[in-house]
Amino acid sequence: MIDKLRQRVKELLESKAISVFIGYEKGDNPQLARPIMITSPDEMDKLIYDDTCIVMLSKYLLKPEVKALGRRGIVASYSNLRAITGLIQEHQITREEVYIIAISTGERLPEYYDEVIDTGCKTDNPRLTTQDETIAKLLKKSPAERWDFWRKELEKCIKCYACRQICPLCYCNRCIADKNQPQWILTSPHLKGNFAWNVIRAYHLAGRCIDCGECERACPVNIPLMLLNKMLYNNIKTNFGYEVGFNPNVPPPLATYHPEDKENFII
Amino acid sequence: MLITLNNLKTFIETFIKDGRSVVGPVKEDNYSLYKPLKSFDEVNLSLIYPTKSTKEYFFADNESILTYSWTEKNKINITDPKDPEGVVIFGVRPCEAVSYPIMDKVFTWDYNDEFYLKRREKNIIISVACEKCDEFCFCTSVGITPQTTEGSDIFLQKTLEGNYSVQVLTEKGKTLLTSLSSFIEDRDEKPIDYKGPDKKFDITQIRSWLESHWDEHPIWAKITLPCIGCGVCTYLCPTCHCFDIVDEGNLKDGCRCKNWDACQFAMFTVHASGHNPRDTQSKRFRQRVAHKFDYYPDKFGRTLCVGCGRCIRHCPTDMSLLNVLITIDKPIIKLLNR
Ligand code: SF4
Numbered sequence: 001m002i003d004k005l006r007q008r009v010k011e012l013l014e015s016k017a018i019s020v021f022i023g024y025e026k027g028d029n030p031q032l033a034r035p036i037m038i039t040s041p042d043e044m045d046k047l048i049y050d051d052t053c054i055v056m057l058s059k060y061l062l063k064p065e066v067k068a069l070g071r072r073g074i075v076a077s078y079s080n081l082r083a084i085t086g087l088i089q090e091h092q093i094t095r096e097e098v099y100i101i102a103i104s105t106g107e108r109l110p111e112y113y114d115e116v117i118d119t120g121c122k123t124d125n126p127r128l129t130t131q132d133e134t135i136a137k138l139l140k141k142s143p144a145e146r147w148d149f150w151r152k153e154l155e156k157c158i159k160c161y162a163c164r165q166i167c168p169l170c171y172c173n174r175c176i177a178d179k180n181q182p183q184w185i186l187t188s189p190h191l192k193g194n195f196a197w198n199v200i201r202a203y204h205l206a207g208r209c210i211d212c213g214e215c216e217r218a219c220p221v222n223i224p225l226m227l228l229n230k231m232l233y234n235n236i237k238t239n240f241g242y243e244v245g246f247n248p249n250v251p252p253p254l255a256t257y258h259p260e261d262k263e264n265f266i267i
Numbered sequence: 268m269l270i271t272l273n274n275l276k277t278f279i280e281t282f283i284k285d286g287r288s289v290v291g292p293v294k295e296d297n298y299s300l301y302k303p304l305k306s307f308d309e310v311n312l313s314l315i316y317p318t319k320s321t322k323e324y325f326f327a328d329n330e331s332i333l334t335y336s337w338t339e340k341n342k343i344n345i346t347d348p349k350d351p352e353g354v355v356i357f358g359v360r361p362c363e364a365v366s367y368p369i370m371d372k373v374f375t376w377d378y379n380d381e382f383y384l385k386r387r388e389k390n391i392i393i394s395v396a397c398e399k400c401d402e403f404c405f406c407t408s409v410g411i412t413p414q415t416t417e418g419s420d421i422f423l424q425k426t427l428e429g430n431y432s433v434q435v436l437t438e439k440g441k442t443l444l445t446s447l448s449s450f451i452e453d454r455d456e457k458p459i460d461y462k463g464p465d466k467k468f469d470i471t472q473i474r475s476w477l478e479s480h481w482d483e484h485p486i487w488a489k490i491t492l493p494c495i496g497c498g499v500c501t502y503l504c505p506t507c508h509c510f511d512i513v514d515e516g517n518l519k520d521g522c523r524c525k526n527w528d529a530c531q532f533a534m535f536t537v538h539a540s541g542h543n544p545r546d547t548q549s550k551r552f553r554q555r556v557a558h559k560f561d562y563y564p565d566k567f568g569r570t571l572c573v574g575c576g577r578c579i580r581h582c583p584t585d586m587s588l589l590n591v592l593i594t595i596d597k598p599i600i601k602l603l604n605r
C-alpha cells in the first residue's frame with residue numbers, strides 16, 4: 001500500500017506534475033507522524049502512512065514557504081479532503097493548484113481528489129470522537145453550572161494559540177486576536193481574556209469548522225474545545241442543512257444572504 | 268539523611284496545614300501541571316514531568332505590574348501590586364531546577380526584574396531525582412544528570428529501600444528543614460543509581476556550527492517546514508522567558524500587565540512600520556535554536572536549555588528541536604561512530 005503511494009508520488013515528482021508533495025514521515029514522537037514536504041524522488045522511502053498520520057496537512061497548502069516551492073501534491077484523508085474543499089469554497093486555493101491523493105477509509109469522501117489509494121488504514125482520524133453526548137449533558141445543566149464548567153476549563157488556557165495555528169480553516173493573515181488598534185480581544189491569559197479568545201475563535205469557525213478535532217488535540221492543557229465547535233456545527237446543520245467541505249460550489253450559509261432568510265431570531 | 272515516604276507525606280502536609288502554599292506535580296484528566304496542593308495524595312511522582320513547568324511560579328503568565336484609576340479630582344492614582352507570596356515547590360525534576368539559575372541571569376542582567384526576583388527569593392525548591400526518562404528527554408546532552416542538585420534547596424533521591432535520601436543545599440533549605448527535623452532520620456541508604464538518557468548530541472559542536480551557519484543556511488528552510496508557529500514549545504519551556512507589556516483598562520481604571528510572549532509567533536518581531544525582520548517561520552525557529560544554543564551561551568557561558576523535552580513531547584506537529592540538533596550534529600556523530 002505504502003509502495004503504491006510512494007510510487008505515485010515519485011512519478012508525479014519526476015513528471016513535474018508537482019514540485020512538492022506534502023505527506024508524513026516517522027518523527028520523534030511515536031504517536032504522531034511528522035509532516036514532510038518532499039521535493040525529490042530520492043526522499044521517497046521517508047514517506048509513510050499509518051494511524052499516526054493525524055496532523056492536518058491542508059494547513060501546509062497555505063504556508064508561504066510551501067507555496068513558494070511550486071505546484072503542491074498532498075495525501076488527504078477524509079478530514080483533510082473536507083478541509084481542502086472548505087478552502088476552495090472560501091477561495092483560499094484553487095482546485096487546479098493542488099494534486100490530491102485521497103486515502104480511502106470507507107467513509108463518504110468529498111469528491112474532490114485526483115486519485116484514491118487504499119492504504120489499509122481504516123480510521124480517518126483516530127481522535128475523531130463524538131462530543132454530542134457531553135453536549136446533551138451540558139445542555140441539561142443550569143446556566144450557572146455551565147458557566148462553572150467553562151470557567152474551570154477556560155481558566156487553563158495559556159494563550160499559546162496552538163488551536164488557531166493548527167486549524168485548517170484558520171488562515172487570516174492577521175488574526176483579530178493580534179490586532180491592537182483597537183484591542184478587540186484582551187491578550188492576557190486571564191479568565192476574561194480567555195473567554196473572549198475562545199468564544200471568538202469558536203464563532204469565527206461556525207459553519208466553517210470541519211470537525212477534525214485538531215484544535216483540541218493541539219491544546220497543551222486539553223480544553224474540550226470540540227464541545228464548542230461541535231455545538232455550532234450541529235446548529236448549522238440543523239438550521240441550514242449545511243455541512244462544510246463536501247461541495248465547493250455551495251456558498252457557506254453564514255457568508256451569504258437571501259431575502260427569504262429566517263429572521264425570527266431578531267427580537 | 269533519610270526520610271521515609273510516610274514522613275515525607277506528613278512533612279509536606281504539615282506545611283499545608285501551617286497555611287503555606289505548597290505546589291506539586293499533579294495529573295489532571297488529560298494534562299498535568301504543578302498545582303497548589305490540598306493534600307499529599309494529589310502528588311503524582313510517577314510522572315516524568317507535568318506538561319506545564321514550574322515557570323509560572325517565578326515568571327507568571329499574566330501579572331499586573333501596576334494598576335491605575337482616576338480619582339474624583341481628576342488625579343491619577345497609581346498603585347503597585349502586592350508582593351507575591353512565596354511557594355514551596357515539591358517534586359521539581361533536577362533539570363528543571365537548573366532553569367532557575369539560568370533564568371536568574373536573564374532577569375538580573377541589565378535590569379533587576381523585581382517581579383521575578385521577589386518570587387525567586389521566597390520560593391523554596393524541593394527536587395526529586397528522576398528514576399526514568401522517555402524518548403524526548405536529553406538532560407545529559409546539555410550537561411545535566413538525574414543527580415544534578417543545582418537550583419534545588421533540598422534534593423531528594425529515592426533509595427533502593429524505597430525511602431528518600433535528603434541533601435540540604437542552601438540556607439533556605441536548612442531553615443525549612445530545622446523546623447521539621449523530627450521527620451528526618453540521621454542515617455544513609457544507597458540511592459537508586461539512574462544514569463538518565465543517553466547523550467544525543469554534542470553541545471559544543473552545535474554551538475560552533477550555529478556560529479558559522481547562522482545566515483540562511485538551507486537546512487533551516489527545509490527542516491522547519493512542519494512548524495506552525497504556535498506558543499506550545501516556548502510556553503511549556505522552563506527556560507523561555509520572553510514577555511510582553513500591555514495596558515488593559517478603560518477611562519476609569521485599568522492595569523499594566525506583564526504577559527508571556529513567544530518568539531514563534533509571526534507578530535513577535537513586527538515593527539511599527541510593518542516590516543518584519545523574522546518574516547518566515549524558519550527564521551523564527553532558527554531564533555529559538557540560536558538563542559538557546561548560541562546567543563545565551565555567548566553571553567552567560569551556558570546553554571539556555573535543560574533538556575526536559577517538553578517542547579518536543581507536546582509539539583502538535585512533532586517539529587522536534589531534538590531532531591534539529593541531531594541533524595546539525597550529524598557529521599560529527601558519524602565521525603565518532605567510525
Ligand atoms: S475542529 Fe478545530 S481545528 Fe478542526 S476545523 Fe474545527 S475549529 Fe478548526
Ligand code: SF4
Pocket residue numbers: 156157158159160161162163164198215218219220221222223225
Ligand atoms: S490551544 Fe488551548 S491553551 Fe492554547 S490558546 Fe488555544 S485554548 Fe488556549
Ligand code: SF4
Pocket residue numbers: 493494495496497498499500501531578581582583584585586587
Ligand atoms: S516547534 Fe512545535 S510547538 Fe513550537 S511553534 Fe513550532 S509547531 Fe508550535
Ligand code: SF4
Pocket residue numbers: 500503504505506507559571572573574575576577578579588
Ligand atoms: S528548549 Fe525544550 S528541552 Fe530545552 S528546556 Fe525548553 S522545553 Fe525543555
